[in-house]
Amino acid sequence: MKKLTPMMKQYFEIKKNYEDSILFFRLGDFYEMFFEDAIVASRVLEIALTGKNCGLEERAPMCGVPYHSSNSYISKLIENGYKVAICEQVEDASASKGLVKRDVVRIISPGTVMEENLLDNKKNNYLMSIYVDNNKVGISYVDITTGDFYATSIEENNLVEEIAKIQPKEIIYNDNSLSEKLEKISILNNIFLNKESNYYYSLDEDILYKYFSKEYIENLRLSDILEVKYSLIGLLNYIFNTQKQITSNLNNISMYNSKDYMSIDMFTRVNLELTETLRSKQKKGSLLYVLDKTNTAMGGRLLRKWIEQPLINKEKIEERLNLIEEIKDNFTLREDICEELKNIYDIERLCGKLAFEKINPKEMVSLKESIEKIPNIKNILLNSDTKYIKNLINGLDELKDIYLLIDNSLLEEPSITLKDGNIIKSSFDERIKTLRELSTNGTYLIKNIENREKERTGIKSLKIGFNKVFGYYIEITKANLKQFEIPNNYIRKQTLSNAERFITDELKEIEEKILNAEEKIKDLEYELFVDIRNKVYKNIDRIQKVAKTIAYIDVLTSLAKVAYENNYCKPSINTSGELNIIDGRHPVVESIIGEENFVPNDIKLNTGDFKIGIITGPNMAGKSTYMRQVSLISLLAHIGSFVPAESADIPIVDRIFTRVGASDDLSQGQSTFMVEMTEVSHILKNATKNSLVILDEIGRGTSTFDGLSLAWAIVEYINEKIGCKTLFATHYHELTELEDKFKGIKNYCVAVEERGEDIIFLRKIIRGGADQSYGIHVAKLADLPFEVIKRANEILKDLEKNDIVNKNICSEAAITYQSSSNENKELKQELVKEKNDLDEQLSFSNIEKESILKEIKLLNIINMTPIEAMNALYNIQNKVKSIGDDVL
Structure with a gap:
């Protein structure tokens, strides 16, 4: 450190306190970075890496960015996961002796950005x-x-x-x-x-x-x-x-x-695409995109919060619904409010800038213009034929004192920067008025002197100019000087290639008055603006409360507009557990294809005889859309929104779970099936009888019998242990047998119309189970080569012919086949054996039996302590008790 230059010593003294940040070290008009910070920044920002003598044997790696355009560079570093410490000069360089004092004035991180x-x-x-x-x-x-x-x-x-x-x-x-x-x-x-x-x-x-x-x-x-x-x-x-x-x-x-609030896990948020789409991570195509007709940034943020945190309190939900209904049913009210809201800026973030002293004069005027609209909004709502809305708006603070303060003080089109002047109205402060008159008159006096000197010298091209080095000067071309005798009061100041410049005592005297006035105006305007800012700042809590009310009205108006334009209905909210939707529609899909092209569907679930719906049907026939729309309609009702349906009676749901689609999680080393099982495990451990569960194609990631076994066991568990409302879409048609075995399970399928070798998906959910998946037909719709489709049909017929599950030998008719011949008796015995083998394979209790036997075989009794042996025996005994004596 002794070898370091004074400036670099100062750098290291500051840097040691901000090791986790990239230090932007202010040197003149640049922010400089050194050593490791410079190496990282040059790479991320794609700027040149240079070096600087620092007192050490090797030059310090260095890079820099201009002060005036630093925001774009800081943004790029933040977006790439870095923190930035801003180190400024904290004393006037002209007033300091030696090295200018510097210190970090702010650290910018992803959670503290204001830009x-x-x-x-x-x-x-x-x-x-x-x-x-x-x-x-x-x-x-x-x-x-x-x-x-x-x-x-x-x-x-x-x-x-x-x-x-x-x-x-x-x-x-x-x-x-x-x-x-x-x-x-x-x-x-x-x-x-x-x-x-x-x-x-x-x-x-x-x-x-x-x-x-x-x-x-x-x-x-x-x-x-x-x-x-x-x-x-x-x-x-x-x-x-x-x-x-x-x-x-x-x-x-x-x-x-x-x-x-309703609990929605990460998987469900992603699967339902609440605020962004699954693939592109964009707002467009999400539920938020459909609902967001807000006119203010504040309303947009609040709407997102409502979607992310649905209510589960019946009274609070109904309060929102009643407010939305009043706006929806009053076209004039809705349009008038929207028109006023369009002119309101982001008051909340303007308050943030105010608090951190980052608000500029232009933004202060934007705050005033926003406040100006508040009385209009209040009057529109109070004069409307509403009940709930009037109660909401009645005590709204109009902030008239804040409006008058800004309106009386700031110009309508002020300068953006604080130090350039042109901020305060002359009528607000007598000192500003006097100085501006002096400045204006000074300009007039300069023009008079120029006209007088032209008359006096006879040189029409004579002019008075100004620059920052010499101030005001009289300029005469050299051609005119040849026939002109220079007056005694002219003092030569500068010689140019084609002209001479002069000054006079009179000109310098007026110049001093003008320049002093302009500087004084800028300093005074800055001082007055800071005072105005501080006065507004003292009322920041009042302004924030008004901003929240405006945001609330904006969200209500947005949801009312969506309900009106998309023909949504007001849902009834119940605590009985009855879910009854008539002609429900998927809000996002409908917004893309139009209501007239969307096939609506009903759903009726309860906590008794119809808890679980097993939905079978072809690929691409609409099963996933149907299940998602039930989830989204339920969620919409809980945020207090109208819903896309003819009518809807929605129970209070504590949680919504979805397991839809398939994807690998390679970053965690998990396959599609592992991800699927992890999500299902989370659902089974956390769902309650008041939850809504959506499961799509569970078990498809493994072998047929493994997958079918898991799907069957999961449905059984939900029905018997949890008892929550569930929609379960599957290609395992064997699961339709569950309707006859358990109370609370019913079969539904997607209607399909066959026309020769072609099929039409009717998108309608009807009672009953499907008996095939039409996978090859879907492949045909996807325009696979004809040879592939043809060959797939041939293979399918061959597989169906040889599939033991579909053979008649498995039917009761085949097993009870009557014949006296020895040949047929032997055939009958073989058929019975094959059926028993199949039954054994599909018997879930026998799977548990095999699991216990396997566990016993793997016990290492010789190396067990007595306590370990007793614990193992105890666990096995409990498992045997749980599956019943009939299994053994």
Whole structure:
């Protein structure tokens, strides 16, 4: 370190405190990076890597980016998973002696970005804090750009599900044992995992009282939920240490219980494509895309939150439905509200910029223009023929004082930057008015002097110009100087190739007045704007409350518009467990093909005689669409939305589970079948009698008998052990036998019309079971070569002819075949044996018997201790008891 130059010593002193960040070190008009930071940044940003003498034998690797265009470079680093520490000069270089003092003024990470080009205007940018304490997990998360702040306590086994719901951009956590679990979900959901973050949980607890009053914290009763308390401490410490300031836009913590919302696991969110499509990860094609007719960014974010967190409280759901109904049924009201909402900017994020002192004059005017619309919205709603809407809007703060403050002070078209002036109205401050008059008159005086000198000298081309080096000057061409005697008061200042420039005492005197006035105006305007900003900032909580009400109205209006335009119905909500949908439709598919082309279907499930629907039918006939639409209609009802159906009676559902489609998870070394079984296992362990379960083609990833056995056992388990409403689509037609064996199971299939060798999928779900899958017909529709289709039909006929399951020898008629001949008796015995073999193969209880026998064979009795032997015997005895005496 002794060899290092003073500047590089300063760099290392600062860098040692920010090892996990790329340090943007301000040098003049550039941010410079050195050593490892430079090597990484040059590669990611695709900029030249150079070197700098630093006092060491080897030059320090170095790269840099211009200060004025740094945002785009910072954005690229953040998108690639890096944190950036911004190191600025913190004293005036002209006033300092020696090396200018520098320090980090802000750390930018994925969860703390404020830059618009890194933010989705209709999606929250959450920073999440996780604190684990004795299997209890405290979670808190905040969007510092909007002030949305939430906290809860959950069981550790629900952590991944909660993260999938919230979709944070960055996670900090205190327990390294969570790393593996968090690593998996962070990769799947593109979350920045801050692996060095446990430091923030050990910092001063007083951070709570820097953001909130002691009374407020006491009312939260955090002493009873320490895991939440320490989660908040870590989160607030992280924000303070990265943003270097306390801000009042974080003024309210919404404590919630995750059990107050429908639980939707990560698999189901992906399968149902709630906010993005499965393949392209785009909003277009998702449920959110269909529902989002919001006119404000605030409304768009709130709608996304409603979809991600459906309600399970009947009264709250019905409250939303009633509000939407009033807007839906009033065309004029709906259109008038939409027209006003279109002119409202993102008030929540403007408050965030206000809190972090990043709001510019243009954005302050946008805030004023948004506030201007609030009285209009309030009047429209209060004057409407509604009941619930009036109650919602009655106490809305119109923020007239904030509007008047900004309107009276700021120009309608102010400068974007603070230091360039042109911000404050002359009428707002007498000093500004006086200085502007002086500046304006000064320009007039300069013009008078120019006209006077032209008259005096007779040189019509004489002109008075200005530059930053010499100020105002009189310029005369050399051609005119040859026949011109220079006046005594002209002082030669500059010689050009074709002209001479002069100054006069009078010109310099006026110049001083003008320039001083302009500088004073800029300084005064900046001072006044900061004062106005601070006054508005003191009212930030009022503005945020209004913003939330506007967002709420926007979401209600959006859902009302979707309901009206797409012919959705108002669902009834019940607690009896009855699910009854008449002419239900898939909201996304319908939006693509149109309501007139979509074939609607009914569904009726309950907790008694019809809990499980076994759905059979051809590939591509609409089974998956049908099951998904039942899930989506149920979910829509729980967010308080109207639903795509003729009528719908929806029960309160605590969880929706789906297992749809197939995919490998190669990153975790899991095959399609393993992924499938993992998801099914999760469903069977977590579903309750109040859940809705959607299972599609379970068991297809393994051999026929293995798959059929698993599918059969899973349906049995759900029916007998869980009792939840379930739709089970399958190609195993053997499962249709379950209807006769168990109460609560009914068969449905997709109607198909055969026309010679061709088929037509009618897309209609009807009672009964299908007896074939029409796979070759689907291949034909996919335009496979004719030779392949022809050969496939030949092979299919051969297989059907030789398949023991489809042979008549397996039927009762074949087994009871009567004949006196010895030959036929032998044939009968053979048929009986084959049937018994088949029955043995399909007997699930015998599978359990074989499993127990295998376990006994594998016991290493010689090497067992007495206790181990007793435990093994005890386990085997319990398994035997569970399958019954008839098996043995």
